[in-house]
Amino acid sequence: MENIFDLLKARGLVAQSTDEGGVQKLLGSEKVTFYIGFDATADSLHVGHFLQLIVMRHLQKAGHKPIILLGGGTTMIGDPTGKSDMRKMMTKEEIGHNAECFRRQMSKFIAFEDSENAGDNGAIVVNNADWLLDINYMEFLRDIGVCFSVNKMLATDAFKARWERGLSFMELNYMLLQSYDFLHLFRTLNCKMQFGGNDQWSNIISGVDLIRRKEGKEAYGLTFTLLTTREGVKMGKTEKGAVWLDPEKTPPYEFFQYWRNIEDASVKNCMRLLTDIPLADIDAVVENDGPSVNAAKERLAYELTALVHSRGEADKALAAAKSLFGAGSAHADMPTTQLPAEAVTEGGVPVLDLLVACGLAPSKAEGRRLVQQGGISIDDVKITDISQKIAGKDLEKGVIIKKGKKVFHKAML
RNA sequence: GGGAGAAUUCCCGAGGGGCCAAAGGGGGCAGACUGUAAAUCUGUUGCAAAUUGCUUCGAUGGUUCGAAUCCAUCUUCUCCCA
Numbered sequence: 345m346e347n348i349f350d351l352l353k354a355r356g357l358v359a360q361s362t363d364e365g366g367v368q369k370l371l372g373s374e375k376v377t378f379y380i381g382f383d384a385t386a387d388s389l390h391v392g393h394f395l396q397l398i399v400m401r402h403l404q405k406a407g408h409k410p411i412i413l414l415g416g417g418t419t420m421i422g423d424p425t426g427k428s429d430m431r432k433m434m435t436k437e438e439i440g441h442n443a444e445c446f447r448r449q450m451s452k453f454i455a456f457e458d459s460e461n462a463g464d465n466g467a468i469v470v471n472n473a474d475w476l477l478d479i480n481y482m483e484f485l486r487d488i489g490v491c492f493s494v495n496k497m498l499a500t501d502a503f504k505a506r507w508e509r510g511l512s513f514m515e516l517n518y519m520l521l522q523s524y525d526f527l528h529l530f531r532t533l534n535c536k537m538q539f540g541g542n543d544q545w546s547n548i549i550s551g552v553d554l555i556r557r558k559e560g561k562e563a564y565g566l567t568f569t570l571l572t573t574r575e576g577v578k579m580g581k582t583e584k585g586a587v588w589l590d591p592e593k594t595p596p597y598e599f600f601q602y603w604r605n606i607e608d609a610s611v612k613n614c615m616r617l618l619t620d621i622p623l624a625d626i627d628a629v630v631e632n633d634g635p636s637v638n639a640a641k642e643r644l645a646y647e648l649t650a651l652v653h654s655r656g657e658a659d660k661a662l663a664a665a666k667s668l669f670g671a672g673s674a675h676a677d678m679p680t681t682q683l684p685a686e687a688v689t690e691g692g693v694p695v696l697d698l699l700v701a702c703g704l705a706p707s708k709a710e711g712r713r714l715v716q717q718g719g720i721s722i723d724d725v726k727i728t729d730i731s732q733k734i735a736g737k738d739l740e741k742g743v744i745i746k747k748g749k750k751v752f753h754k755a756m757l
Numbered sequence: 758g759g760g761a762g763a764a765u766u767c768c769c770g771a772g773g774g775g776c777c778a779a780a781g782g783g784g785g786c787a788g789a790c791u792g793u794a795a796a797u798c799u800g801u802u803g804c805a806a807a808u809u810g811c812u813u814c815g816a817u818g819g820u821u822c823g824a825a826u827c828c829a830u831c832u833u834c835u836c837c838c839a
Contacts, residue, residue, distance in 0.1 A: 601793080608794045638792060669793055710786080713801060717787040748786075750793050 347372040348406035352568070354623060355616045357399060359542040361566040362552050370536065370564060371408065375465060378403060378537035379411035379529055381472075381522065381544075383418065384442035388590035389449050391602075395568055397453040398618055399539055400467070404454050410467040411535055412450065414443040417476030418521050436473070443471060449589050452652065468533075472525050488524055491557050492550070500546035519547055526551030530563055542567040569617065589652050596653045597678055600661035601750070603645035611640050619647045668752045680754040683739060688757070692733035695720070702755050704747045714747065721746040 349368040352358050361367045370376055380396050382389075389397070400410045416439045447469055451459065457466030497503060497519055526548075529535035538548050548565035555563040587602050588594040594602075606614060615626045621643070629640045642662070650658035664678050681702040687693050693701075696711040699720065705711035712730050714720050720727045722734065722745050734743060742756035 605793060608792095611794090636792095637794075641794080665793080705786095707804065709804065709807095710802085712807095714787065717800070719787045748788095 348403060348408070351406075352399065352402060356613070357395070357402075357568045357617055359567045359569045360545055362549060362564050363562075366562065367537070367564050367566055371403075371406070375407055375409060376403075376537055377409045377411060377533055377535045378539055379413050379470075379526070379535050380539045381413040381415055381418075381525065382446060383415040384439045384446060386586075387442045387445045388588045388593050389446055390586035390588045391571070392586065393589075394618060395541065395571055396539070397450065399568055401453045403539075404465060404467065407465055409465040410454060411529060411533060412447075412467055412469045413525060413529070414439075414446065414469060414471045416440065416443060416471040416473030418472055418518065418525070439473070443469075445590070470529070470533075472521075472528075475528050476521060476524070484520075484524075488520055488527075488554070491554055492520055492523075497550075519550055522547045523551040523554040526563065527554050527558060530555050530559065530561075537564045537566065539566050539568065542570050571614070571617065591653060591657075595679060596649055596657040597661045597664055599652065600645045600649045600658070600665065603648050604641050604665060605750070606641060606644070608637050611637055611644060615640070615644055619644065619651075621647065669750075678744075678752050678754055680742075680756065683755060683757050685757060688736040688739065692735040693739065695722070695727055695732045695734060696730060698734055698745070698755060699747075702745060702753045704745060704751065704753055719748050 347368060349358075349371045380400060382393065382396070400412075404410055416436070447456075450456075450467075454467045455461050455463070457468050459466065494516075497516065500519075503516075526535070526538050538551055540548055545565075545567050548567060552563050552565045555561060587599060589599075591599075603614070612626060615621055615629075616623065621629075629643065642665075645665075646658050646662050649661050668678065679702075683693065683698075683701060687697070687701065695715060696705075696708045699705040699711035699714065700708055704720075705714055711720075715727050715730045718726060718728070723738070723743050724746075736757070739755060739757045742754055745753045745755060747753065
């Protein structure tokens with residue numbers, strides 16, 4: 345069987361590892377228990393978590409056992425890595441709720457131990473609140489604290505970003521806690537590897553160091569490439585915020601469009617990192633520039649939508665996109681707003697009200713601007729007059745509003 | 758504990774009694790060019806019943822015909838000395 349490490353490496357997922365030869369040997373020779381930590385700061389996973397899920401999925405398929413560590417305890421502090429501001433603290437209830445939502449979404453990617461289709465390597469979920477909350481401060485300092493050099497910690501990249509704005513003692517401790525998590529899992533569950541985004545590198549190696557010091561045994565760490573745009577900006581953010589995996593927060597059609605609109609330079613990379621499309625195929629698909637990359641983008645968007653939502657949703661999103669951007673604007677599956685009957689006054693619904701009601705403009709002033717700048721079309725007719733009204737009988741059969749070049753919305757009564 | 762300073766719109770950052778809904782940049786949105794890409798150029802970017810009105814410059818009170826701007830108290834942050 346192919347060594348999973350080689351696969352990850354070939355797909356460009358691996359950024360750094362503590363001991364490449366060791367990791368490769370380990371993953372090729374035994375069933376390894378590994379963990380990835382998730383901060384439970386929101387009630388849905390988003391595209392930023394995508395890679396972690398993909399890697400877990402790859403590893404589980406190869407027979408390894410994932411531990412999902414939910415940061416119920418550490419989220420109470422907040423990882424300062426790469427953040428320029430201190431995070432606000434969260435309550436236990438919020439964290440618990442978020443953890444539950446994560447678990448539900450993750451089940452699309454990996455099999456949990458208690459689900460029927462899991463083999464002997466079903467994923468388990470742990471919450472570091474279970475051991476961190478009861479820590480005795482004195483014991484912790486004497487036992488774990490001694491193993492850390494502040495000088496060394498401050499020299500790491502993780503803290504450099506915070507150097508100018510100041511760093512509270514609480515945040516400084518994040519690294520110790522994450523390292524302790526690894527040690528704890530190593531001891532109790534024989535977890536030998538930790539994975540994480542490349543920004544977690546310092547936290548991960550400090551855990552590996554801690555295990556070496558306390559247990560005298562070797563543990564491994566591996567980080568994967570961060571998904572960034574060509575400019576180095578983290579992917580997964582749009583003007584509306586993160587692209588979520590929860591269909592309630594980011595509808596499948598929007599999710600599809602996010603990938604469909606990705607910049608040319610990222611297509612190949614995203615295919616390699618995020619999909620199961622064989623490498624040889626990727627090269628073939630994306631070989632030439634020019635308009636043909638559009639086919640590749642479509643495939644990327646389709647595959648990812650199918651993975652996160654379902655084949656059915658992906659089909660619908662693809663069909664909707666094709667009909668909207670193609671010649672005919674048959675309304676397939678697109679965001680739709682049902683207007684209340686009383687919205688129609690004599691002569692119809694004013695365009696500006698319509699735009700606001702559909703969420704296409706946050707305010708009427710914004711709607712006015714859109715119209716004045718020629719950004720709004722309804723049923724393929726450009727709206728030029730801000731006082732125009734849409735007749736009730738048109739709304740009854742439904743109208744398609746186009747904002748800019750690629751936002752489509754259907755409004756009906 | 759003592760002293761000095763800071764807080765402005767989505768972000769950075771000017772503005773130090775009326776000419777301020779507040780310069781400039783970033784970001785966003787729209788238009789042109791394109792390929793549902795990138796780059797570039799142009800417009801725009803508090804809200805509304807829009808030649809006007811209303812809310813907004815950390816919070817609360819005050820001075821004044823008039824306060825982002827002056828005064829008092831408070832909150833938070835930064836720096837210096839212990």
